[in-house]
Amino acid sequence: MPEHNFTSVCKTTDVPPNGVKNVNLNGLEIAIFNTKDGFIAHSGVCKHNAFKLELCEIAGDMITCPLHGWKYRISTGKGIKPSWTCLDTYPLKVIEGNILIKPLADESNKDTFDTSAYDW
Numbered sequence: 001m002p003e004h005n006f007t008s009v010c011k012t013t014d015v016p017p018n019g020v021k022n023v024n025l026n027g028l029e030i031a032i033f034n035t036k037d038g039f040i041a042h043s044g045v046c047k048h049n050a051f052k053l054e055l056c057e058i059a060g061d062m063i064t065c066p067l068h069g070w071k072y073r074i075s076t077g078k079g080i081k082p083s084w085t086c087l088d089t090y091p092l093k094v095i096e097g098n099i100l101i102k103p104l105a106d107e108s109n110k111d112t113f114d115t116s117a118y119d120w
């Protein structure tokens, strides 16, 4: 995809330090994290059952969904509990205080959730 497919979704000041804010990009829910290493964008809902990540608890590099305890590493999007799941990660740029996101080339499986195979 060409660079012009990046879209401004919010200001850097909209995302608190060590915090997360969900944005909606053309129907796509995306979570913007403001980490000590910079901003990072992942899919905005828990892979278990679509709970918004901006309502989850952050502790260091880990975010925990309060509904059933699924955990993800913020820096990578990889699942901690369960380890086989993973958040999608989106290309992100910061330009003049604006956060820009580019949708992934294949969004065909973005809203699929497997609620039958999780562990506790």
Ligand code: FES
Pocket (backbone or CB within 6 Å): 046, 047, 048, 049, 050, 051, 065, 066, 067, 068, 069, 070
């Ligand atoms: S919806 Fe997140 S753990 Fe169930």
